[in-house]
Amino acid sequence: RKEVEQDPGPFNVPEGATVAFNCTYSNSASQSFFWYRQDCRKEPKLLMSVYSSGNEDGRFTAQLNRASQYISLLIRDSKLSDSATYLCVVLQHGNSGYSTLTFGKGTMLLVSP
Amino acid sequence: NAGVTQTPKFRVLKTGQSMTLLCAQDMNHEYMYWYRQDPGMGLRLIHYSVGEGTTAKGEVPDGYNVSRLKKQNFLLGLESAAPSQTSVYFCASRRQDYNSPLHFGNGTRLTVT
Numbered sequence: 001r002k003e004v005e006q007d008p009g010p011f012n013v014p015e016g017a018t019v020a021f022n023c024t025y026s027n028s029a030s031q032s033f034f035w036y037r038q039d040c041r042k043e044p045k046l047l048m049s050v051y052s053s054g055n056e057d058g059r060f061t062a063q064l065n066r067a068s069q070y071i072s073l074l075i076r077d078s079k080l081s082d083s084a085t086y087l088c089v090v091l092q093h094g095n096s097g098y099s100t101l102t103f104g105k106g107t108m109l110l111v112s113p
Numbered sequence: 114n115a116g117v118t119q120t121p122k123f124r125v126l127k128t129g130q131s132m133t134l135l136c137a138q139d140m141n142h143e144y145m146y147w148y149r150q151d152p153g154m155g156l157r158l159i160h161y162s163v164g165e166g167t168t169a170k171g172e173v174p175d176g177y178n179v180s181r182l183k184k185q186n187f188l189l190g191l192e193s194a195a196p197s198q199t200s201v202y203f204c205a206s207r208r209q210d211y212n213s214p215l216h217f218g219n220g221t222r223l224t225v226t
Contacts, residue, residue, distance in 0.1 A: 105155035
């Protein structure tokens with residue numbers, strides 16, 4: 001099983017739709033979780049951190065399910081500008097004090113008019 | 114707020130040529146990373162550094178060398194470029210605390226012919 005897995009998509013949705021992505025991780029010791037957004041030929045940009053109790057930022061909601069080892073991202077009222085690839089990032093804190101970051105390969109979202 | 118700056122943005126090399134990619138961050142981050150991104154492969158870690166004067170190998174270090182002589186700079190060198198090193202290279206940095214996200218540079222698009 002891959003360390004961090006995402007459905008590559010693409011997810012094709014109309015404007016205004018609600019869409020959700022999941023990201024599963026295999027290391028139960030994983031401690032921090034992030035969602036990044038990457039536009040074509042650009043650098044990944046932090047969308048939001050994922051907190052244990054779940055968190056919301058405008059139209060975006062992130063959830064963590066430690067028991068089932070996945071995080072999710074919900075986008076409400078999709079905009080054309082939400083079209084991008086969404087990367088899941090998982091961080092494990094190592095014994096040596098150094099943290100290991102593992103990226104998913106991303107889920108592509110296409111929002112159409 | 115420059116954040117993470119990468120130079121150059123684009124470069125074309127011939128097989129066997131050498132070059133250095135420069136990454137500079139002005140956020141006083143301890144950790145710095147070099148990634149490459151190829152279609153269908155996601156982000157792969159080349160080398161990383163946990164502080165000035167330290168470097169370590171990542172997932173795909175062969176053919177690359179790095180140096181971190183100053184805390185704010187992380188250099189990635191290709192001694193003898195190969196077509197397999199055609200890729201987009203991203204530098205990133207983050208604080209030392211475990212819930213600190215990565216901040217990426219704009220990327221360097223390298224083609225080796």
